[in-house]
Amino acid sequence: MEMGWRWDFTYEILPQMAIATLNTILAAGVGYAIALIVGLFFLLAQRTPSKIFNWVNREIVEFIRSTPLLIQLFFVYFVLPQFGITLSAWVCGMITIGLHFGTYMSEVYRGALEGVPKTQWEACRALNFSTIYTYRRIVLPQAFPIAIPGMGNYLVGIFKDTPLLSTIGVAELFHAATAVGGYNYRYLEPYTLVGIIFLTLSIPAAMWVRKLERDVNISQGKIKK
């Protein structure tokens, strides 16, 4: 077997990898969208008046947060069929990523809401604003910039965790690399390409998040230009 980097092989597998990259981006996007919504539900569950309900919710969040995503994937993928629910690998992966990162997202939301000073609420009460109006015009516009860095970081985080989906057979980038590598018995180029593709996508994304954070802070008057 020839050692060292082989450019012809690289060009040969490049189209395949490019298509798989689109799948990875799709998986990350869908997973993120689900996580955003699931996080909202966990947040709402945290803010109910019932103490028992809050406690149960917190324990569920803690459990999901402190166990590995990989085993959660296996659990959803292998256990649901035993109860007669057969879902495709894609759906299982999206559900698991959505649930897992939804718990993180709910913490981001909670932190953002708690980051709005209490006096803002009191002022709104004094001005006789309705709760909805308070949220819409006073609290959420202030909470949003606090949430932006966290939300952005988890978008990049989900993107970097999508390779785990390959373990249950979702045909994303890493899966394609393993398949190509196994077929040709050359892992150097496929895995290196995966690394390069991840770098070229996630570094600009991270920089964009940082810029967004700055822009929002400037528009809120927190830092000067």
Place this chain on the structure above:
Amino acid sequence: MTYFEFLNEHGITLLLGTVTTVKVLVCSMILYVIISMIFGLMRLSKNPVIQGIATVYIEFFRGTSLLVQLFWAYYVLPFFGISLEAFTAGVVALGLNFGAYGAEIVRAGILAVPKGQWEAAHSLNFTPAKRIKRIIIPQIFPIILPPAANLTVELLKATALVALVTVVDLTFEAKQINSITWLSAQCFGTALLIYYIMARFALVPFLRWLEVLAARKVGKEKI
């Protein structure tokens, strides 16, 4: 087969896997703490070359997926004549990856020590070594330990990935048992529970204890 029969038959295997997971966790924890201190300091260096190396390292390891790094260490490094054992490859990949995240925490922690502390130590004529050792470092720990604790719980979760490069840890054993018995709910459920117990009742209390210890050292009773 009831759950107790399942535990009776496969409990030992899962526990042995847990021991490996703990080993991976402890080794990669030591490695990542050392790396994050070195690169956190390098990141603050005034020398552009040293700072550049640290930045490239951090951006590289934070920008690519851990799984990719793991597979790279295990399957690609042999191409360059470096054959690592699965366990070593796993620990090295985990340590390098989390070291990059840790370096940023260390950097932020050092920057968070008020400048007045440096100046006061300077004006009291402390030597640079003493200044770092007696004034700065004790104040860094209470700042960096909470985010470091989060990172360490993430590390425990990430150790599950080493199963994919054939390290026989808890995840690997769970998968193995699943493929023999097809009792998926039992074996993955048990594995999830064991990870949860490790995180919730061992790792987190230990890290909290460290936080309290560090806070006490600088005279803060509560964090």
